[in-house]
Amino acid sequence: MEKILQVKDLELSFNTQGGEVKAIRGVNFDLYKGETLAIVGESGSGKSVTTKSIMRLLPESSAEFKSGEILFGGRDLTKLSDREMQKIRGKEISMIFQDPMTSLNPTMPIGRQLTEPLLKHQKISNSEAKKVAIDLLRLVGMPKPELRMKQYPHQFSGGQRQRIVIAISLACNPKVLIADEPTTALDVTIQAQILELMKDLQKKIDTSIIFITHDLGVVANVADRVAVMYGGKIVEIGTVDEIFYNPQHPYTWGLLSSMPSLDTEDAKLYAIPGTPPDLLDPPKGDAFALRSEYALKIDMEQNPPFFKVSDTHSAATWLLHPDAPQVEPPLTVIERMKKFPGSRYYEGGAV
Amino acid sequence: MAKYIGKRLIYMVITLALIATFTFFLMKVLPGSPVASADKLSPEQRAVVEARYGLNEPLPVQYFNYMFGLVQGDLGISINQFKGANVTDVILSRMGPSAQIGFQGMLLGTVLGILLGMIAALRQNTWVDYTSTFVAIVGISIPSFVFASLLQYWFGLKWGLFPVALWKDGFMSSVLPSIALAMFPLATAARFIRTEMIEVLGSDYITLAKAKGASGSEIAFKHAFRNALIPLITVLGPMAVSILTGSLVVEQIFAIPGIGEQFVKSIMVSDFSIIMGTTIFFSVFLIVIILLVDILYGVIDPRIRLSGGKS
Numbered sequence A: 001m002e003k004i005l006q007v008k009d010l011e012l013s014f015n016t017q018g019g020e021v022k023a024i025r026g027v028n029f030d031l032y033k034g035e036t037l038a039i040v041g042e043s044g045s046g047k048s049v050t051t052k053s054i055m056r057l058l059p060e061s062s063a064e065f066k067s068g069e070i071l072f073g074g075r076d077l078t079k080l081s082d083r084e085m086q087k088i089r090g091k092e093i094s095m096i097f098q099d100p101m102t103s104l105n106p107t108m109p110i111g112r113q114l115t116e117p118l119l120k121h122q123k124i125s126n127s128e129a130k131k132v133a134i135d136l137l138r139l140v141g142m143p144k145p146e147l148r149m150k151q152y153p154h155q156f157s158g159g160q161r162q163r164i165v166i167a168i169s170l171a172c173n174p175k176v177l178i179a180d181e182p183t184t185a186l187d188v189t190i191q192a193q194i195l196e197l198m199k200d201l202q203k204k205i206d207t208s209i210i211f212i213t214h215d216l217g218v219v220a221n222v223a224d225r226v227a228v229m230y231g232g233k234i235v236e237i238g239t240v241d242e243i244f245y246n247p248q249h250p251y252t253w254g255l256l257s258s259m260p261s262l263d264t265e266d267a268k269l270y271a272i273p274g275t276p277p278d279l280l281d282p283p284k285g286d287a288f289a290l291r292s293e294y295a296l297k298i299d300m301e302q303n304p305p306f307f308k309v310s311d312t313h314s315a316a317t318w319l320l321h322p323d324a325p326q327v328e329p330p331l332t333v334i335e336r337m338k339k340f341p342g343s344r345y346y347e348g349g350a351v
Numbered sequence B: 001m002a003k004y005i006g007k008r009l010i011y012m013v014i015t016l017a018l019i020a021t022f023t024f025f026l027m028k029v030l031p032g033s034p035v036a037s038a039d040k041l042s043p044e045q046r047a048v049v050e051a052r053y054g055l056n057e058p059l060p061v062q063y064f065n066y067m068f069g070l071v072q073g074d075l076g077i078s079i080n081q082f083k084g085a086n087v088t089d090v091i092l093s094r095m096g097p098s099a100q101i102g103f104q105g106m107l108l109g110t111v112l113g114i115l116l117g118m119i120a121a122l123r124q125n126t127w128v129d130y131t132s133t134f135v136a137i138v139g140i141s142i143p144s145f146v147f148a149s150l151l152q153y154w155f156g157l158k159w160g161l162f163p164v165a166l167w168k169d170g171f172m173s174s175v176l177p178s179i180a181l182a183m184f185p186l187a188t189a190a191r192f193i194r195t196e197m198i199e200v201l202g203s204d205y206i207t208l209a210k211a212k213g214a215s216g217s218e219i220a221f222k223h224a225f226r227n228a229l230i231p232l233i234t235v236l237g238p239m240a241v242s243i244l245t246g247s248l249v250v251e252q253i254f255a256i257p258g259i260g261e262q263f264v265k266s267i268m269v270s271d272f273s274i275i276m277g278t279t280i281f282f283s284v285f286l287i288v289i290i291l292l293v294d295i296l297y298g299v300i301d302p303r304i305r306l307s308g309g310k311s
Helices: A047-055 A082-088 A110-121 A126-139 A158-170 A188-205 A216-222 A240-245 A250-257 A297-301 A331-337 B002-029 B043-052 B059-071 B087-122 B127-141 B144-158 B171-201 B204-211 B216-253 B259-268 B272-300
Strands: A003-016 A019-032 A036-040 A063-072 A093-096 A176-180 A208-213 A225-230 A233-239
Touching: A003 A047, A019 A047, A019 A063, A019 A208, A019 A233, A036 A047, A036 A216, A047 A063, A047 A093, A047 A176, A047 A208, A093 A158, A093 B204, A110 A126, A110 A158, A126 A158, A158 A188, A158 B204, A188 A216, A208 A216, A216 A240, A225 A240, A225 A250, A233 A240, A233 A250, A240 A331, A250 A331, B002 B059, B002 B272, B087 B127, B087 B171, B087 B216, B087 B259, B087 B272, B127 B171, B144 B171, B144 B216, B171 B216, B204 B216, B216 B259, B216 B272, B259 B272
Parallel strands: A036 A208, A036 A225, A093 A176, A176 A208
Antiparallel strands: A003 A019, A003 A063, A225 A233
């Protein structure tokens, strides 16, 4: 499969008054054409920062690339000038943000906000841009698009606004669409609609999507592959089935155990103990070791490398080392693994 | 919209009536009378003068006479300052210079202030920003009469660039007073725009605009500016007040024959009808400014476009 975007050994820090916050500490992933890659993790795990660094939307005054590269179309995005970056933003890579209530300019009619990237990146006239914008609104399911072009954001509901933001992001048929928790601020029924819309549109325009979320239910719904982030690193990456039914990293286990499901019988939902690591002074070994009941001695001292589970699945945990002791994952995870062919708990049947 | 403005006009009339009433009685409580200073007058002569201006009538009668005239647009005649001249004519004849320096001061102040605030916000925490903040603090804390004197000394006397005072050289005469009046609006606008721009530049829709590929200047002018302007409208009212009160002093210092200068003198000589007339004139001016500000809100911010308008 064709690689659209490659993030290699990316390290990024924020220089703050308190010191250097190592927000991304060596992130690697590839994005393939037409796929949806979900990045999951809790707040502060670095998922938003990773994608914002791809778009170079972080404040230049404090955010600093330490090493690594972001390869896109043969170029390293970390080295481009502002001007070159402006030609990529909105045209080749575009972005949808979390809160549709605040991501549209309140004093500009939505028509102008829609035509802006078109006029900016494509050599078309104002009236042509308007036609395209109306088509885009129709595409995202906005009734009476002609009338609504002149209206302002406050005249739309939250779900409608997110549809508009999606329309804006798709205006120039981007190769990569980054969706930063696009459904988090919406209520559940609207969430479902927006997810359906995004899946539908992806088929139509064949764009690759990076979908950031902390909602595993959403991940299961939209993603082809999943990267789990913790403490500024990816700790496990694999196809959606591999992550959900054959997880290997204790942090992924924790995430899956803390997800309510229809057959959750216990009254109390599992919560991962402790707090995320302080990235001003990241732990020496596995960042999750201090919160993990499965931590080995080596986890405290040495950072685990990636161990391959399959061609598409790898996880950074010493538990996968040949010399590591066999540990039993949590019960909920074992239940999941029973359904996954190839896992050691497999009991037959299919996922 | 028309309904809204109609309603506002009614409120304006009520406000004016209240202001006129208050001023009228406050003035009567004050010691002194327009004829008090005329020592040479015998009691009989004084009685004649008082009778001529209706000052011998009981207070309620004087009040109703005045209000009755006011409703008909009659502000009365000057008692001693302009000896029998119609108050309306006096005010109108003196409006020119005041309006000119007031308008120039307001324009200069807001435009420069907005520019200064914008630059400061875009170059946050650099020397440009600190300089602009310093200018703003100076502009707010130093009273306009101190400024006026400094301007007169340096630009008038020392360097001879502009006339020191008086209203004889047309536009040139208006430059220094306008600058003196501009300081407060300038400082206020700079402060407000800086704060608001920084806030707006950090908002999600600016990030989205960046994500669309907009350049730095497009973001500042197409997306941020209009949103940053909204809170500035709120202080346009107080700014107009500062121009008015500033003009009382500044006109005096520059010896400009404007309304402010004449107002101050009329208070000194207790010329009741001039004081009343000028107060009412100033009140009308301010009330109209406030109405305009409210209408301007809707023009700039579509979210508060007044009901009844097309949505």
